[in-house]
Amino acid sequence: MSVASVPFSFGRLGLIAGNTFLEAVRQKLFNFLLLLAVGLVASAQFFREFNFGSSELKFIADFGFGALIFFGSALTIATTAQLFFSEIENRTALTLLAKPLWRAEFVFGKFLGVFAVIGVFCALTIGLMIALLWHREGQLMVINPDDFANGRLIAYGDLLIVGLLQWLKFGVLTAIVLLIASFSNTNLFTVVTGFFVLVICHLQYLARDQWSNVDNVLLAGTVRVLSLVFPNFQLFNLADEIGQGAGVSGEVALRVAGYGVAYIAVIGGLAVYSFRNREI
Amino acid sequence: MSQPVSAISIKGLTKDFSVTLRGVKLRAVDALNLEVAEGQVYGLLGPNGSGKSTTIKIILGLLDATVGDVRVFGVPANQVEARRNVGYLPEAPYFYRYLSGRELVRFYARVCGVPKASLKARVDEVIAWVGLSGAADRRVGTYSKGMLQRIGLAQALVHDPKLIVLDEPTAGVDPVGSAEMCELIVKLKQQGKTVLITSHLLAQIEDVCDRVAILDRGKLIVEGSVLELVGQRDRQALIVDPLPAADLEALRGWLAARGHSLNSVEQPRARLDQLFLSKVSRPGRPGGGSGGVGSNEVPLDAKP
């Protein structure tokens, strides 16, 4: 008797992603996200410098991105670990993985679901930030028309690109946390390790700069390998390019995006490999 | 098909868990051999911790065998293909609390590839079949233990699998509910399904199972058909109206004259569960219904 094979299915992957997203929605995670985003962007109003110049706009943008990066990272790690372990701890994974379903579909489904949730957070924060900037810029144009002789100063398109790249970076972080979760037994271990890796990914460029001209071949080699293993999150931070010279270069943005997608694919693949033989 | 394939075939299955950091092993299943033929209702019995759930999880590819060969309809259990024709109700099931019962069954139906066209009808059908129509739109998080078992059975059946694996389907279910669960299992058997079931309620197992296996500390100690194991072929029971002592003596004499002996005289009693079932009303059931899977039977008391 021959049994028809079960091919990998993007439909099932999408179902799991959708269900993961729905969990976030129904657990009222989004109310919290909305509150957070509004709070963040609104608080930029209180911290602003009072010199009523275009530098105020720069401040709002910097503050907005700083908040996006900080809270986005925390949220990514916590959400990924939570949405993954809710399946394991509630033993719903038992029922789900007893279906004709590939473990790869499960892992990448979880990834996409979380990625969508983080996407909503990024969209909220950046959307609010852009609205605030637009509004404030309009006010300043009336007060200091000289500064705006050539029309609006802010390159809103660049803001969007930088926001998208941050989202992609959170995608890399999601993949990393899923990889940790795939072999970890507890939510807490996953979150703590996730933060640890996050810090390494943000600071690894420092180590590379420091050690690149060290004579010790072994040490230099180790640093090189480590800098390949851990993605360099600093690369995604193009916020400083906004409004400078030619602005954000599309080519650089594309290259960074490619870098992010490549890391997601490789780390996601590792997560599937490690999850494949996990005993549920 | 050249020769019939067993629904489940387990050969030399051993499963070790490492339970301490120093790598001490716990043998949960020990050199188990088991064949479940297609169409049987098969009971897997044993005390707590004897390895029943572990065996079931290996059959479903959730755990890997340490040693041994486990096949489902001839396909090695660790392959995705093996799960195509299997429905599974885990022990103490727990589902996505944030979905309604209907959404839950629908989700699993889609994961199992039930065609879009028949999806809605199929989902409603299994929900009615397990008697949950009245509660289908409530959040699963609000369900009672018995309702969780029912929705669990619905998700296990929704893709019309050939083999259904039920791990303690009657745990925490009241006698009415577990009697209904037994009725459902009998109906599944009538539809030609294979059912593997574990339970601690031996009386029920006895009523529904064709064959049973008893595990103890991971080892198979008894295996056979229920009739073989507990039927007493050298005994027969006659149930009669109450006899006066004199008639009883006369009967004894009559039997003795023909070379038979009257071994015991007892007062037959109804079993407590039968008493319970006859006294407790069933209408409180949410939705309550019958109607076989894959049949067009109209549920008897389903609300329109």
Ligand SMILES: Nc1ncnc2c1ncn2[C@@H]1O[C@H](COP(=O)(O)OP(=O)(O)OP(=O)(O)O)[C@@H](O)[C@H]1O
């Ligand atoms: N993941 C695991 N890690 C370590 N030991 C385990 C694991 N799962 C089960 N065991 C052990 O394996 C043995 C068999 O457990 P199993 O759950 O199969 O028993 P069971 O027959 O289903 O019992 P019950 O009737 O209580 O459900 C037990 O001693 C249990 O402690």
Ligand SMILES: [Mg+2]
């Ligand atoms: Mg068990």
